Amino acid sequence: xxxxxLSRIDVAVRQTVPVAMTLALAVLGAVPFRVPALAAxxxxxxxxxxxxxxxxxxxxxxxxxxxAVGLLxxxxxxxxxxxxxxxxxxxxxxxxxxxxxxxxxxxxIVWVAVSVVIGLALAxxxxxxxxxxxxxxxxxxxxxxxxxxxxxxxxxWWLMRQCQSLVPSRA
Amino acid sequence: xxxxxxxxxxWLLYAALFLAAAAAMxxxxxxxxxxxxxxxxxxxxxxxxxxxxSRPFDTAADGADRLHDFLALAxxxxxxxxxxxxxxxxxxxxxxLADENAQLRLLLKVAPExxxxxxxxxxxADTGGVFARSLILNAGTASxxxxxxxxxxxxxLVGRIAGAxxxxxxxxxxxxxxxxxxVAVGDERVRAILAGNNTDRPTLIHLDAxxxxxxxxxxxxxxxxxxxxxxxxxxxxVAADDHRIAVAPFFESSRLEFVRVIDHGxxxxxxxxxxxxxxxxxxxxxxxESLEPAAxxxxxxGSAGGP
Numbered sequence: 113x114x115x116x117x118l119s120r121i122d123v124a125v126r127q128t129v130p131v132a133m134t135l136a137l138a139v140l141g142a143v144p145f146r147v148p149a150l151a152a153x154x155x156x157x158x159x160x161x162x163x164x165x166x167x168x169x170x171x172x173x174x175x176x177x178x179x180a181v182g183l184l185x186x187x188x189x190x191x192x193x194x195x196x197x198x199x200x201x202x203x204x205x206x207x208x209x210x211x212x213x214x215x216x217x218x219x220x221i222v223w224v225a226v227s228v229v230i231g232l233a234l235a236x237x238x239x240x241x242x243x244x245x246x247x248x249x250x251x252x253x254x255x256x257x258x259x260x261x262x263x264x265x266x267x268x269w270w271l272m273r274q275c276q277s278l279v280p281s282r283a
Numbered sequence: 284x285x286x287x288x289x290x291x292x293x294w295l296l297y298a299a300l301f302l303a304a305a306a307a308m309x310x311x312x313x314x315x316x317x318x319x320x321x322x323x324x325x326x327x328x329x330x331x332x333x334x335x336x337s338r339p340f341d342t343a344a345d346g347a348d349r350l351h352d353f354l355a356l357a358x359x360x361x362x363x364x365x366x367x368x369x370x371x372x373x374x375x376x377x378x379x380l381a382d383e384n385a386q387l388r389l390l391l392k393v394a395p396e397x398x399x400x401x402x403x404x405x406x407x408a409d410t411g412g413v414f415a416r417s418l419i420l421n422a423g424t425a426s427x428x429x430x431x432x433x434x435x436x437x438x439x440l441v442g443r444i445a446g447a448x449x450x451x452x453x454x455x456x457x458x459x460x461x462x463x464x465x466v467a468v469g470d471e472r473v474r475a476i477l478a479g480n481n482t483d484r485p486t487l488i489h490l491d492a493x494x495x496x497x498x499x500x501x502x503x504x505x506x507x508x509x510x511x512x513x514x515x516x517x518x519x520x521v522a523a524d525d526h527r528i529a530v531a532p533f534f535e536s537s538r539l540e541f542v543r544v545i546d547h548g549x550x551x552x553x554x555x556x557x558x559x560x561x562x563x564x565x566x567x568x569x570x571x572e573s574l575e576p577a578a579x580x581x582x583x584x585g586s587a588g589g590p
Contacts, residue, residue, distance in 0.1 A: 139329050142419070143336045144409035146344035148537045151411035152483075175293075179300045183307070187325040188408065190415030190445075190453065193318055194307030201300045241414050244308060245460055250482050254413040 129279045130165035130172045133272070134158050134181050142188050152253040155261040157268060158185060159233060162200055163226050164272045166207040167214050169281055178204040191237075192244040199237045203229060219269070227262035234258050319430065319446030319453070326408070326419045327448035333407040334421055341540055399512065399547040402426055406539050407451070416459040416481055418536065422544065423447045431510070433545040438533035439516035440464070440504060441542055452544075457517065457532055458485050465507040466517055469500035477502065477517060477530060484521065487528040496523050502530050512547040 137157040144151070158181050165173035182197030189196075206229055207214075214222055238254050311318045326333075352359065404426075408419035422428050424447045434441040434454045442456040455462055462479035468487065473494040475487040490496065500520040506513025518532040 139332055140336070142329075142408040142410050143333060144340060144406055144418075144537070144539075146340045146537055146540075148535065151409045151537055152413070154412070175296055175300055179303065182304075184325065186307070187322050188329065188419075189410040189412060190322065190417035190455070190459070191412075192308055192414065193311035193321075194304040195414065197307060198301060198304030201297065201304065205297050238413060240308075244312070247460070247480075249413060249460065250480065251413065253482070257413070 123280050126279050127172050129275060130161075130169050131177045131181075133275065134161040134165065134173070134177070135184060137161050138181055138185050138188070141185070153256040153260050155264045156230060156234060156257060157261070157264070159200065159203065159230050160226070160261065160265055160268050161272065162203055163207050163229065164269060166204050167211060168272075168276055169279055170208055170211070171281065172279065173204070175201055175204045175208075192241055195237050195240045195244065198240070199233050202236070203233050219266075223262075223265055223269075227258075227265060230261055230265075231258045234261075320448075322453055323423070323446035323448040323451065326451045326453055327423065330407060330419070330421065330451045333419065334405075337405075337407045344538075344540070399545050400427075402428065402544045402546075403541055404428070404452075404544055405541055409536055409539070411456075411458075411536055413481055416456040416462075416479065416536070417445070418442070418454040418456065418539065418542075420452045420454060420542065420544070421450065423449050423451045425449045427546065428452045428544050429546070433511055433515070433547055434542050435515060435545060436534045436539055436542050438535075439518065440511070440532070441534050441536075441539065443510070444544065454542075456536060458483060458536075464511055464517065465505045466502050467505040467513075468494075468496050468502050468520065471495065472505070474505055474507065475528075484529040484531060485518075487520075487530060490528070496520060496528055498523050512545070 135158075141154050141157060145154075162173065162178050162181065166178070178200040179197050182200035183194075185191065185196040185200075186193045214225065217225070234254055234257060238249065238251050242249050402422060404420040404422035406418050407421045410417050410419070418434075418441075420428070420434075428444055428447045430444050430446055432444040434444060440457060442454045442459070442462065444452050445455040446453045457464055457477060457479055458481065459479045460481045462477075462485070464477040466475055466477045466487070467473065468475055468490075471494075473490060473496055475490045475494070475496075477485050478488045479485045487496065487502075498520055500523075502517040502520060504511040504513055504515040504517060516533055518530040520528060521531040522529040
């Protein structure tokens with residue numbers, strides 16, 4: 113057996129950053145911040161992360177990883193199992209079929225477009241949860257969550273752009 | 284051709300993942316026991332991370348509380364002195380009532396209620412939101428916590444344990460959509476069910492048509508069905524009109540740092556519990572420091588859970 117050069121291990125570890133970071137954001141969403149009313153509208157950061165990495169390192173954020181992240185969110189949060197998993201896969205599909213649209217746009221347009229995708233994703237999750245429980249759930253908190261997420265998006269986008277230079281693509 | 288195959292493969296993968304998500308939803312509907320167990324084990328897996336991450340926020344919140352207390356020292360002192368005078372009077376009343384109660388119970392030969400056991404636990408995750416209202420605690424089956432146990436704070440009822448793994452357990456709050464608590468409202472003790480709706484204001488359902496419920500009425504558990512011990516404070520009615528009676532629970536989930544888990548010793552599962560929870564095994568012999576009889580533990584844990 114030939115020894116594996118350190119540089120290859122280094123690359124392999126760096127390539128796990130997109131998925132690891134998204135999973136970490138999913139866990140972070142459950143941390144009690146002790147700020148009144150924040151828990152109900154904590155921004156959907158994993159959703160933003162899935163969008164970002166699907167656009168910029170698609171080969172390192174496969175659809176199955178998006179599914180796994182969604183399943184983790186469902187299991188931790190007590191949401192109906194499968195709702196976030198399905199929605200994140202759909203977001204992955206939507207973003208990965210539109211990479212050409214996003215490629216040459218200014219950040220402002222990307223911001224608006226991704227915010228719309230996230231808003232639709234949260235609305236779909238809400239619809240699925242309503243169907244699952246066969247009752248109408250008050251969506252007020254979700255509206256604030258969507259706005260909050262859109263507000264946090266530039267900061268998170270910038271942070272992930274900083275990380276991106278550390279993550280070699282698999283080409 | 285290669286590209287076409289690759290695209291086809293991608294689409295098949297998406298289809299498989301959507302099917303898996305749909306299957307997960309069906310599983311969640313069909314077998315809540317398995318799903319709760321899965322949730323508990325997932326929580327146990329990430330518990331060390333959550334436990335570590337939650338501590339700085341606890342410390343910051345404690346620091347803010349302390350600073351606030353310090354700034355309001357004089358006011359608070361006057362308030363507490365006033366309250367103490369009032370409570371001393373109440374203590375006399377309570378002692379007299381307890382004596383009287385004990386004598387009446389003896390007279391009527393009331394069966395003694397099974398002794399409850401308490402355990403203090405730290406909140407390591409707070410997942411309130413549109414989809415669910417739950418907490419994760421850092422105590423689980425290893426310290427005797429089982430599904431069906433009751434969770435209270437120093438303010439009142441918080442929720443019920445839905446699932447437990449070795450070191451963690453998941454609490455479904457009374458505000459959660461799946462929560463149903465039999466309650467008694469006001470001085471008339473009007474029977475109702477407190478139904479969560481994933482907002483901060485659960486509502487009362489299944490009231491008698493002529494039941495008189497008004498804003499400001501206290502809501503306590505009624506103990507009907509045995510899933511909850513009777514008399515636990517739950518909240519207060521904040522809005523009552525023809526369509527909807529909203530209740531504000533006494534606890535505030537963002538302020539919960541420590542809670543108490545109660546094994547109230549009743550083994551009469553409600554219909555909902557029977558489908559959701561396997562029969563409760565008896566508690567293992569309690570380790571000295573974790574589970575103790577109610578009498579000795581209550582004041583200590585009360586102060587730990589206090590604001």
